[in-house]
Amino acid sequence: MFDGVPSEHSDWTSTPRCGMERAFGQDPPVDYADGPLLDRGFDMNTRRRWMPLLLPGGILISVLGLLLGLLKAEPAFYRQAHPPDNYDTREKASHLLTRIQDLKYEIRTRPSWGIRLRADELNCFFAETMGPTGSLVGWLPPGFHSPRLAIEGDRLYLGVRYGRGWWSIVVSLQLRLWLVANEVNVVAVEVSDLRLGRLGLAAQSILDALAEAAHACHVDVHWYRHGGHPVGLFRFFPDQPQPVSQILTLEVHDGALTVAGRTRVEAMAAPPP
Numbered sequence: 001m002f003d004g005v006p007s008e009h010s011d012w013t014s015t016p017r018c019g020m021e022r023a024f025g026q027d028p029p030v031d032y033a034d035g036p037l038l039d040r041g042f043d044m045n046t047r048r049r050w051m052p053l054l055l056p057g058g059i060l061i062s063v064l065g066l067l068l069g070l071l072k073a074e075p076a077f078y079r080q081a082h083p084p085d086n087y088d089t090r091e092k093a094s095h096l097l098t099r100i101q102d103l104k105y106e107i108r109t110r111p112s113w114g115i116r117l118r119a120d121e122l123n124c125f126f127a128e129t130m131g132p133t134g135s136l137v138g139w140l141p142p143g144f145h146s147p148r149l150a151i152e153g154d155r156l157y158l159g160v161r162y163g164r165g166w167w168s169i170v171v172s173l174q175l176r177l178w179l180v181a182n183e184v185n186v187v188a189v190e191v192s193d194l195r196l197g198r199l200g201l202a203a204q205s206i207l208d209a210l211a212e213a214a215h216a217c218h219v220d221v222h223w224y225r226h227g228g229h230p231v232g233l234f235r236f237f238p239d240q241p242q243p244v245s246q247i248l249t250l251e252v253h254d255g256a257l258t259v260a261g262r263t264r265v266e267a268m269a270a271p272p273p
Contacts, residue, residue, distance in 0.1 A: 073197045074159075074170050074197070075157070075159055075170065075172045075195070077148070077150035077157045077159065077172075078148045078159035078170055078172060080150070081119070081123045081148035081149060081150055081159075082123070082127070082148065083120070083123050083124045083127050085127075089124045089127060089128065090124075090128055092120070092121050092124035092125070093124045093125045093127070093128035093129060094128075095121075096117070096121050096122070096124065096125045097125065097129070099115060100115075103115045107245050107261070107263055108245075108263070109263075109265065110263060110265065111262055111263060111264075111265050112260070112261070112262050112263075113260065113261060113262070113263065114249065114258065114259060114260030114261070115258070115259055115260075116256050116257070116258045117256060117257045117258075117259075118255060118256045119149050119150055119151045119255050119256065119257075120255075122149050122257075123148055123149055126146065126147045126148060126149070127146070130145060130146065130147055131145060131146055132145045132146065132164055139213065139216065139217070140160065140213060141209035141210075141212055141213050143162050143163060144160045144161065144162050144171075144209070145160070145161055145164075146160065146161040147159065147160040147161075148160075151252060151253075151254075151255045151256065151257065153253065154176060154252050154253055155174055155175070155176060155192070155252070156174075156175040156176070156177060156252050156257070157172065157173070157174055157175070158172065158173045158175060159171065159172040159173075160172075169196055169197055170196075170197060171194075171195070171196055171206060172193075172194075172195050173191055173193065173194050173195075173206075174191070174192040174193035174194075175189055175190065175191060175192065176189075176190040176192055176252075177189055177190075177250060177252055178250065179247065179249075179250050180233065184243055184246055185235060185236040185237050185243055185245075185246060185247050186233055186234070186235050186236075187233075187234045187236070187247070187250060188231055188232070188233055188234075189231065189232045189234060190226070190229050190230075190231045191207070191229055191230045191231070191232070192229055194206060207223055207230055207232070210232070211223065211232070214234060218238065218239065219234050219235065219236055219238070220234070220235040220238040221233065221234050221235075222235075244263055244264045244267040245261060245262070245263040245264075246261050246262055246263075247259065247260075247261040248260055248261045248262060249261065
């Protein structure tokens with residue numbers, strides 16, 4: 001019987017090593033051949049194997065996150081141009097719609113006509129009629145809605161949202177407008193800057209969408225490049241071989257857009273030959 005102290009007849013060689021050490025109150029020796037060091041070595045080998053993949057993966061995720069942040073960023077003018085959802089906004093939108101209808105009538109019936117559109121009035125009109133479900137959102141290319149406008153000096157800043165919900169982004173343009181000399185009813189529109197969020201781009205598809213929207217309003221558009229920027233020639237009243245209505249004034253300044261012209265009323269009233 002083994003009772004803590006070996007007798008003189010104890011068989012030292014037959015007693016298991018760990019049993020002997022337990023008998024004397026000692027812990028058995030650690031077998032490092034298949035213990036924690038082996039696991040540690042396995043972890044180190046695994047890390048060395050995956051490290052070449054983890055580092056580029058982390059860089060890729062960071063770059064994608066940065067690009068997503070730039071795409072989702074809204075231009076400052078677009079954020080600031082949102083009118084409040086109140087009675088005053090709806091009243092301005094309704095009043096502007098009436099003025100536009102009156103202008104269409106005046107172009108056909110009066111020898112001189114004109115209109116001055118302030119940016120805040122236009123933004124109220126856009127908010128009420130060209131939101132995602134607005135009554136006039138069909139005037140915009142498919143997928144676009146909620147346009148906003150700002151005027152600084154002779155520059156016009158236009159932003160319009162594409163898509164809905166979290167996946168929507170804002171397409172913004174910096175424009176310069178002028179009447180083309182020696183041409184009747186032709187307005188040049190230079191796109192000085194075109195961005196998705198904060199990312200600059202040169203997207204012909206956006207320009208084509210603008211041309212399609214203009215065609216829907218019976219305006220012919222042709223694009224070319226001038227000074228490194230795309231310039232669109234917008235021809236109004238293209239259905240008139242000899243236009244009886246002519247745009248004489250187009251000004252962008254003091255936060256407003258002014259358009260004025262004249263009409264040969266007698267020609268409008270004359271019967272066809």
